[in-house]
Amino acid sequence: MNRINEVFEAFGSALILAWRAFRSLPSAPRILRRVSEQGYLAGYTTLPIVAILLFFIGAVLALQAGNTLRDFGAKQLIGTLVGESIARELGPVMVAILLAGRVGSAVTAELASMRVSGEIDALVTMNIPPERMLVLPRLLAVLLITPVLTIIGNIIGWFGGAIVCAGVSTIGVEPEMYFQALKQYLTVQDIMDGLIKAEIFGFVVMLIACSTGLRTRGGPREIGFAVTKSVVFSLIAILTLDYFITKALD
Amino acid sequence: MASLRLKSFSPPVRDDRSPVRISVSGLSKSYGAQGVLHDISLEVKPGEIFVIMGPSGSGKSVLMRHIAGLELPSAGTVAINGQDPSLPETRDRFALALVFQSGALFNSLSVYENLALYPLEHRLCPKPEIRERVMRALRILSIENAVHKLPAELSGGMKKRVAIARALVMEPQVILYDEPTSELDPVMAATIAEIIATLKEQFSVTSVVVSHDRDLAFAIADRIAVLHQGRLIAVQTPAELRENRDPIIREFLQPAINLQEPRFKKLEANHD
Numbered sequence: 001m002n003r004i005n006e007v008f009e010a011f012g013s014a015l016i017l018a019w020r021a022f023r024s025l026p027s028a029p030r031i032l033r034r035v036s037e038q039g040y041l042a043g044y045t046t047l048p049i050v051a052i053l054l055f056f057i058g059a060v061l062a063l064q065a066g067n068t069l070r071d072f073g074a075k076q077l078i079g080t081l082v083g084e085s086i087a088r089e090l091g092p093v094m095v096a097i098l099l100a101g102r103v104g105s106a107v108t109a110e111l112a113s114m115r116v117s118g119e120i121d122a123l124v125t126m127n128i129p130p131e132r133m134l135v136l137p138r139l140l141a142v143l144l145i146t147p148v149l150t151i152i153g154n155i156i157g158w159f160g161g162a163i164v165c166a167g168v169s170t171i172g173v174e175p176e177m178y179f180q181a182l183k184q185y186l187t188v189q190d191i192m193d194g195l196i197k198a199e200i201f202g203f204v205v206m207l208i209a210c211s212t213g214l215r216t217r218g219g220p221r222e223i224g225f226a227v228t229k230s231v232v233f234s235l236i237a238i239l240t241l242d243y244f245i246t247k248a249l250d
Numbered sequence: 251m252a253s254l255r256l257k258s259f260s261p262p263v264r265d266d267r268s269p270v271r272i273s274v275s276g277l278s279k280s281y282g283a284q285g286v287l288h289d290i291s292l293e294v295k296p297g298e299i300f301v302i303m304g305p306s307g308s309g310k311s312v313l314m315r316h317i318a319g320l321e322l323p324s325a326g327t328v329a330i331n332g333q334d335p336s337l338p339e340t341r342d343r344f345a346l347a348l349v350f351q352s353g354a355l356f357n358s359l360s361v362y363e364n365l366a367l368y369p370l371e372h373r374l375c376p377k378p379e380i381r382e383r384v385m386r387a388l389r390i391l392s393i394e395n396a397v398h399k400l401p402a403e404l405s406g407g408m409k410k411r412v413a414i415a416r417a418l419v420m421e422p423q424v425i426l427y428d429e430p431t432s433e434l435d436p437v438m439a440a441t442i443a444e445i446i447a448t449l450k451e452q453f454s455v456t457s458v459v460v461s462h463d464r465d466l467a468f469a470i471a472d473r474i475a476v477l478h479q480g481r482l483i484a485v486q487t488p489a490e491l492r493e494n495r496d497p498i499i500r501e502f503l504q505p506a507i508n509l510q511e512p513r514f515k516k517l518e519a520n521h522d
Contacts, residue, residue, distance in 0.1 A: 118354030121320050125348040126420065127341035128371045 010233070014211040017131060021139055021210075024132035034137035035144070042103045042138075043145035047152065049098055054153040057090055058082055058160030066164070066171035078173055079181030082161035087186060087194045091154040093242055095146065096201030100234035104209035107138060108230035111213025112223040120214065135210045139203065146202030147195045154194070158182060193249045200245060205234045269296035269454045270344050270423045272317055276326035279312055286312050288480045289326070297454040299446065301467040304477035305502060310460045311351070313477065314426050317458060318348045330424065344424060347417035351429040353409035355401040361388070361412050362397045365419045387415040390445065406433040414445065425449065427459040431466050439463065443470050464503060468492070476502065 028035075061082050069075045111134060114120050123130050158179075165173035212230040216222050272294035279287040287309045294300040302310050315321045316328045319335030333340040355364050365384040369375060375383070388394045391411040401409060410433065417425050427446065431439035447470045449455045461467055467474050468488045476484040476491070478498050484491065491499065 114356075117357070118350045118352055119356055121315075121318075122348070122350060122354040122356070124320060125318050125341070125346060126368045126371070127338060128367070129338070133371070 010211065010215070013215055014207050017135060017211045017214070018139070018207055020129070020131040021135040024129060024136050027132055028136070028140065031132070031137050031140075034133070035140045038137050038141035039145050041106075042099070042141055043149060046095075046098055046102050046145075046149060049102060050095055050149050050153045051156045053094055053098065054086065054091060054157035055160035057094060058086060058157035058162075059164045061085055061090070061157075062161035062164040062171070063168065066168065066173070070171060075171060075173055076177055077181055078161065078165055078171070079178035079183075080185040082178075083158055083182035083186040084190060086154050086157040086161075087191050088197075089194070089242075089246075091150050091157060092194045092198035092201060093238060095150045095153050095198055096205055096238045097235065099142070099146070099149075099202055100205045100209075100231055100238065103142070104205045104234050105227050105231050107206065107209040108213040108216075108227050109223060111210060112216035112226040115214055115216050116219060116223060130214065135214075138206050138210060142202045142206040143199060146198050150195055150198040151191075154191070196249070197242065197245050200241060201238050204237050204241065208234050208237060268423070269456045270331045271296050272300075272424065272456065272458065273329045273332075274313070274317070274326070275329075277313070277316060277323050277328060278325040279309075279316065279321065280324045286480050287316075290477075290480075290482050291326075292475055292482060292485055294456060294458055295472075296456055297450060298472045299450050299457045299459065299470050301459045301461060301471040301474045302477060303461060303464075303467055303474055303502070306462075308477040309480040310477055311428055314348075314428055314458065314460050318346065318426055320348075345420055345422040346424045346426070347420045347422035348426045349410075349413045349417050349428060349430055351432060353401070353406075353413040355409055355412055355416070357401050359400075360397070361393070361399055361401070361404075364401070364412060365416050368416070368420045383419050383421075384415075387418040390418065391415045392441075407435065407438050410434060410442070411438075414442065418449070421453075422455060424456045424458070427457065427461070429461055429463075430459060431461065431463045439466065442466075446470055478502075 062078055065081045066075060066078050069078055069081070111120075114134075120130050123133060162175045162178045165171050165178050166175050209230050212226050212233065216226040274290055274292045277287055277290040278285065290313060292300075302313060304310050312321065316323055317330075317335060319328075319337070319341065322336060328335055330340060330344050330346070333343065335341070335346065355361075356367070359367065362384055365387060366380050369380045369383065370377075374380070385394065385397070388397055391414060393408060393411050393415065396404060396408060396412065401412070404412065410430065414427075414430065425446075430442050430446065434442060443466045446457055446459065450457055450470075459466070459471070468491075471488050473485060473487055474491050475482060476499055483496065484494060484499055486494065491503070494500070
């Protein structure tokens with residue numbers, strides 16, 4: 001029962017935090033520097049991992065699908081399968097998972113450490129709302145960088161598939177045919193649906209990270225627990241939301 | 251040396267804000283089943299230096315966090331000029347600075363940025379004036395050389411001085427000091443005591459100091475409150491407190507070191 005209460009409390013706190021943060025939105029022009037710093041931290045440093053991961057996801061997808069579709073005589077559709085899978089599902093989900101692991105964990109650790117060392121209390125006594133100074137810049141940054149990361153990840157994933165199709169002799173699909181199939185069936189709507197998903201995932205990951213960090217009490221041990229909790233909650237939220245958003249967008 | 255520096259410090263231009271009164275009435279605080287503060291009532295007069303003393307675990311810091319508006323009472327009220335200190339509106343009206351025991355400096359910001367944060371965020375004055383204010387505060391605390399350093403590069407004593415400098419830059423009406431002289435050498439502790447007293451003289455700031463340091467308390471306090479096990483057992487002037495014969499207060503103020511009958515052995519015997 002306590003566990004359930006804790007989950008509801010965490011959920012409620014996150015919603016209140018989001019509301020308080022966006023209430024400070026009129027002060028956004030004053031925090032542009034912090035938004036760009038956070039955007040750099042979250043985006044630029046995550047990009048290489050996104051690129052590597054999605055390249056290999058595209059490659060493995062093409063390899064697995066290529067051999068099966070070849071047996072059915074439909075290997076010209078590999079481009080469609082890889083393109084759609086990455087744009088609608090794997091791109092946004094993988095980017096969100098990387099954001100949770102790479103950025104969300106760091107944000108939770110930073111805010112939890114600020115809470116434990118009294119920095120958050122210092123902000124409160126100075127009448128500087130932590131929501132404005134610490135949370136809003138991170139939420140805005142993640143809203144700005146997630147679609148960009150997803151688009152770049154998608155493109156790299158598609159190329160990963162194309163390289164495997166051309167390079168693996170048992171598949172033997174030329175890049176021209178691969179990209180033609182990809183273009184033929186992949187619509188702007190598919191890409192937009194993926195970006196909407198990514199945007200929601202990114203926002204939720206950052207909100208969970210900030211909320212968990214700011215709610216931390218205790219010492220160094222609790223900071224570690226908070227980071228684990230933030231990543232686990234984020235992963236659960238990503239996969240749960242994925243189902244409902246996919247259903248809603250169908 | 252310190253007092254010379256302080257005398258050369260020209261007071262910042264204050265608006266019509268005057269020092270404030272702090273009222274604590276029937277304050278009790280519990281965490282779960284554990285009661286930490288029990289029915290505390292006291293009044294800190296405008297411009298007064300009010301020192302809260304007591305053994306470790308007596309609830310001094312919790313009381314201070316209530317005055318700062320960082321904790322909500324389980325019962326009773328805390329008010330700054332009649333306003334609830336936990337409300338942002340109150341903090342807008344009355345500038346309140348809390349000097350944390352640990353310093354609570356922002357680790358990702360340099361010393362300069364730590365000090366400039368409050369006036370920048372509240373747009374108190376143009377940037378050149380903020381720079382002037384920050385450098386003046388650093389000069390008072392003799393830490394101008396640390397201006398570009400990060401908190402991680404500072405010693406414990408330096409961090410404490412930066413925290414006090416940050417409070418000075420805020421030009422507050424109330425300053426709350428949590429153990430301002432802990433971790434400091436005797437000379438620096440004396441300097442901090444002089445600074446606290448001078449701030450009162452020059453700016454009539456209402457100061458609340460939580461401390462174990464008897465020398466500090468008797469040197470600068472207008473009145474001293476003694477807490478014991480979450481209860482207020484005395485609020486007196488230093489002279490009155492010196493004459494107080496209450497055994498708990500005597501034990502706290504003048505603990506004799508008895509090697510023949512150590513306290514811990516008595517405690518163990520009582521426990522058995």
